[in-house]
Amino acid sequence: MELKELYQEIILDHGKNPRNLKKSDNFNKDAAGHNPLCGDKVHVFLKVDENNKISDIAFEGSGCAISMASASIMTDLMKEKKEVEVRELVDDFLEMIKKNPELKSKILAEDEKTKLMSLSGVKKYPMRVKCATMAWHTLTSAMQNSNKEKSD
Amino acid sequence: MNIDNIKKQFPIFDNKVQNNDLVYLDSANSSQKPKVVVDRIYDFYTKEFSNVGRSVHYLAVAATNLYENTRTLVQKYINASDPNEIVFTKGATEAINLVANTFGQKFLQEGDEILLTELEHHSNYVPWHYLRRSKGVKIKFAEFNSDGEVTIESIEKNITSKTKMIAITHLSNVTGAILPIKEITRLAHSKNIPVLVDGCQGAPHLKLDMQDIGCDFYAISCHKMYGPTGLGVLYAKKKWLDALPPYQGGGGMIREVKKEGITFGDLPNKYEAGTMATAQVIAFGESIKFLNKIGIENIEAYESQLTQYGEEVLRKNNSVKLIGSPKNKGSVLSFTLDGIHAHDIATILDEDGVAIRAGHHCCQILHDKLGLSATARASLGVYNTKEDIDKLNESLNKCKKIFDR
Numbered sequence: 001m002e003l004k005e006l007y008q009e010i011i012l013d014h015g016k017n018p019r020n021l022k023k024s025d026n027f028n029k030d031a032a033g034h035n036p037l038c039g040d041k042v043h044v045f046l047k048v049d050e051n052n053k054i055s056d057i058a059f060e061g062s063g064c065a066i067s068m069a070s071a072s073i074m075t076d077l078m079k080e081k082k083e084v085e086v087r088e089l090v091d092d093f094l095e096m097i098k099k100n101p102e103l104k105s106k107i108l109a110e111d112e113k114t115k116l117m118s119l120s121g122v123k124k125y126p127m128r129v130k131c132a133t134m135a136w137h138t139l140t141s142a143m144q145n146s147n148k149e150k151s152d
Numbered sequence: 153m154n155i156d157n158i159k160k161q162f163p164i165f166d167n168k169v170q171n172n173d174l175v176y177l178d179s180a181n182s183s184q185k186p187k188v189v190v191d192r193i194y195d196f197y198t199k200e201f202s203n204v205g206r207s208v209h210y211l212a213v214a215a216t217n218l219y220e221n222t223r224t225l226v227q228k229y230i231n232a233s234d235p236n237e238i239v240f241t242k243g244a245t246e247a248i249n250l251v252a253n254t255f256g257q258k259f260l261q262e263g264d265e266i267l268l269t270e271l272e273h274h275s276n277y278v279p280w281h282y283l284r285r286s287k288g289v290k291i292k293f294a295e296f297n298s299d300g301e302v303t304i305e306s307i308e309k310n311i312t313s314k315t316k317m318i319a320i321t322h323l324s325n326v327t328g329a330i331l332p333i334k335e336i337t338r339l340a341h342s343k344n345i346p347v348l349v350d351g352c353q354g355a356p357h358l359k360l361d362m363q364d365i366g367c368d369f370y371a372i373s374c375h376k377m378y379g380p381t382g383l384g385v386l387y388a389k390k391k392w393l394d395a396l397p398p399y400q401g402g403g404g405m406i407r408e409v410k411k412e413g414i415t416f417g418d419l420p421n422k423y424e425a426g427t428m429a430t431a432q433v434i435a436f437g438e439s440i441k442f443l444n445k446i447g448i449e450n451i452e453a454y455e456s457q458l459t460q461y462g463e464e465v466l467r468k469n470n471s472v473k474l475i476g477s478p479k480n481k482g483s484v485l486s487f488t489l490d491g492i493h494a495h496d497i498a499t500i501l502d503e504d505g506v507a508i509r510a511g512h513h514c515c516q517i518l519h520d521k522l523g524l525s526a527t528a529r530a531s532l533g534v535y536n537t538k539e540d541i542d543k544l545n546e547s548l549n550k551c552k553k554i555f556d557r
Contacts, residue, residue, distance in 0.1 A: 002503070003500060003503050003554065004554075006499070007496070007500075007554050012554075012555060012557060016555075037511065038495055038510070038511045038512075038525075038526060039511060039512050039525040039526050040526075041525070062525050063493060063495075063525070064493035064494075064526075065493060065496045065555075066495075066496070127499075128495070128499060
């Protein structure tokens with residue numbers, strides 16, 4: 001059943017108890033994302049160190065299980081990643097959600113990939129893809145430190 | 153009222169949706185269409201098509217008569233005193249924009265106030281917002297109470313000597329509250345203030361009598377009223393349509409066009425610039441006939457019973473929290489479900505063929521006040537049954553099951 005693929009336990013877990021859901025202290029980059037269609041909101045905070053590495057990442061927001069789980073998993077995976085790795089991971093994730101059957105990047109460990117692939121059930125629900133991608137687009141904006149609202 | 157017979161008149165229910173029987177609970181968003189309406193569009197395009205109001209050939213004359221027939225049908229349906237008080241628009245949104253724009257241009261000045269309610273759909277707020285910028289008018293919002301109702305007292309205390317227009321919904325698309333529009337109109341008129349009613353949710357469900365209500369403007373969305381998309385109706389008292397300037401300029405709305413100046417046509421042409429949604433207007437005549445055949449009083453009674461049943465069933469479900477409990481309630485059941493976001497509910501329900509709406513339903517002010525980013529909404533139409541409500545409840549329990557794993 002497709003619903004079970006969409007609402008996998010790992011999604012429900014992260015959706016109900018999102019990790020890194022707080023306004024991080026000492027952040028130096030951030031961006032807000034908003035889906036005006038459904039009212040979902042996410043604000044991503046980053047601390048990027050002098051080596052262009054994310055030393056801390058957190059988010060604030062409210063939304064459906066998919067959007068909260070996606071932001072939660074994303075922030076978990078991005079810790080300690082370099083800017084170029086972040087960009088690669090974001091592109092890889094967005095391609096996977098849109099069309100690719102698997103993640104291509106070699107950056108993540110197998111268990112991390114499994115965690116991220118738990119969001120792949122969204123593919124069969126075109127109206128819900130934006131729920132899964134909003135945090136990732138917002139992360140990109142935060143990296144560019146474009147503090148503008150992104151209406152995706 | 154034989155509901156089986158009515159449902160059979162809607163072809164959409166003949167087919168499965170993703171292998172399920174369709175349980176359509178999104179009529180406040182847009183209603184399904186009876187076969188007579190769909191057929192009328194086909195027949196018009198295949199056998200009778202011509203533009204209206206311009207040429208003298210046979211088809212043009214016949215099409216013009218059909219088009220004007222609908223105007224008369226609508227006039228009688230809402231008991232307007234003159235067919236020229238019926239203006240066709242591209243939707244209720246355009247109808248409200250027409251009034252806000254032309255009324256604002258002619259009658260409003262800096263500091264004037266427009267009184268809305270916190271229940272309003274964005275389409276009865278955003279058009280007035282433009283006047284804030286262009287004219288410096290002030291917009292006030294009459295508050296709704298804990299039952300999700302706007303009372304006459306709430307309106308009254310917001311009226312000042314500066315109030316120049318009261319624009320209110322007939323029936324809230326979120327709480328289902330039916331506003332006392334007749335009493336509000338009496339109050340407003342006693343202070344010389346015109347009233348616009350956003351009738352998007354009222355018109356499909358409630359008996360309309362413009363003489364009895366007495367409002368100055370009433371906006372209708374035809375696609376929510378078992379009619380085609382791309383069409384709305386603005387009812388306006390003739391004195392206003394005479395007094396206000398034209399809205400859009402173009403063909404059909406003029407009397408004489410010279411290099412040095414233009415004079416405008418008579419009603420209703422003055423407000424119907426360009427080629428109108430001809431096929432939709434003609435097909436909408438069938439929607440009115442469809443409603444007349446069942447009788448709006450019968451529809452009101454049936455839907456009120458069904459709404460009550462829906463409230464009972466959902467109240468018994470401990471996980472469900474209904475939004476608003478107005479004493480006078482229309483066919484709308486908005487709710488939240490413990491710990492499950494409205495979009496997740498809608499996706500899970502969809503898997504069972506239960507179509508609802510999730511989100512802010514174009515009422516962000518209302519949702520902000522309630523501290524909710526989104527709610528789920530089941531809304532009823534003439535084809536819905538108690539079984540549909542039971543199926544909704546069953547699927548809501550399934551949501552709990554999936555999320556409580």
